[in-house]
Amino acid sequence: MNLMIPKHIAIVMDGNGRWAQKRGHSRLFGHIRGSSRVRSIVRTASEMGVQALTLYAFSTENWSRPENERRVLWRLLKKYLKKEADDLHRQNVRLRVIGEVERLDADLQEILSSVVERLKGNSGLQLTFAISYGSRRELADAARRFALDCVHGILSPSDMNEAVLEKYLWTAGLGDLSEVDLFIRTSGEHRMSNFLLWQSAYAECVFVDTCWPDFEPKDLIQAIEEYSRRERRFGGIAGAGPEFTSLNSEGMLLK
Numbered sequence: 008m009n010l011m012i013p014k015h016i017a018i019v020m021d022g023n024g025r026w027a028q029k030r031g032h033s034r035l036f037g038h039i040r041g042s043s044r045v046r047s048i049v050r051t052a053s054e055m056g057v058q059a060l061t062l063y064a065f066s067t068e069n070w071s072r073p074e075n076e077r078r079v080l081w082r083l084l085k086k087y088l089k090k091e092a093d094d095l096h097r098q099n100v101r102l103r104v105i106g107e108v109e110r111l112d113a114d115l116q117e118i119l120s121s122v123v124e125r126l127k128g129n130s131g132l133q134l135t136f137a138i139s140y141g142s143r144r145e146l147a148d149a150a151r152r153f154a155l156d157c158v159h160g161i162l163s164p165s166d167m168n169e170a171v172l173e174k175y176l177w178t179a180g181l182g183d184l185s186e187v188d189l190f191i192r193t194s195g196e197h198r199m200s201n202f203l204l205w206q207s208a209y210a211e212c213v214f215v216d217t218c219w220p221d222f223e224p225k226d227l228i229q230a231i232e233e234y235s236r237r238e239r240r241f242g243g244i245a246g247a248g249p250e251f252t253s254l255n256s257e258g259m260l261l262k
């Protein structure tokens with residue numbers, strides 16, 4: 008089969024808690040296993056020639072979780088960054104973070120910005136972690152900053168259009184890659200949960216039953232195969248050919 012490699016893949020890494028509970032463990036164990044899955048998925052995406060990979064690690068709504076669960080997630084994120092920074096660098100991966108990073112503990116913010124800085128010159132896979140991220144917050148923030156630019160006379164309301172709005176989104180750094188091609192969610196849930204709503208307007212969605220701690224490179228490849236079978240029409244018509252140029256005035260096809 009002819010594999011079409013999506014330029015930008017977004018993944019909702021879901022199902023850690025249920026995975027662990029099904030096995031008689033605490034939800035936290037699921038996060039530990041889940042965090043160890045990130046490494047091989049990043050590597051596979053990079054090796055397959057995916058240009059951008061955005062991973063949903065923590066949503067604005069996840070702040071409602073118990074403090075001990077949040078603490079474990081931050082600890083695992085720190086551990087991942089410390090352990091993987093060298094390897095990411097060797098793979099020429101660039102790292103970005105989107106979300107309300109200022110809400111995180113100072114030491115986590117520091118580690119994040121030092122790894123981001125270290126990998127800044129890399130030109131391979133554009134890896135983004137969405138942490139304390141929510142699309143609604145992102146869009147509200149874009150509106151606020153655009154309004155400020157209007158107040159300061161830098162732009163005027165009539166300048167607003169889709170391309171301008173994109174420059175105010177947190178994904179602006181990805182430029183042409185900010186549009187998501189393939190949106191994957193694990194754990195059998197069929198929803199977006201406030202992830203990259205604008206950027207995924209025409210994404211192909213693949214929902215898999217596998218929970219994130221079991222998600223392996225072969226599952227990523229399967230999702231890419233599924234993507235390759237899809238026909239992306241972007242509102243157009245399947246296989247629209249030149250016959251559509253030969254219609255009479257009543258819209259009848261001319262043979």
Ligand code: IPE
Nearest residue numbers: 020021022023024025026064
């Ligand atoms: C995803 O797994 C990880 C985060 C949201 C941080 P969950 O913790 O949502 O696991 P489930 O969906 O409750 O099983």
Ligand code: IPE
Nearest residue numbers: 019020021063064065066200
């Ligand atoms: C979405 O999963 C957020 C992440 C995976 C980081 P949730 O588990 O928080 O989403 P809902 O509550 O099932 O919609």
Ligand code: MG
Nearest residue numbers: 021022023024
């Ligand atoms: Mg969940």
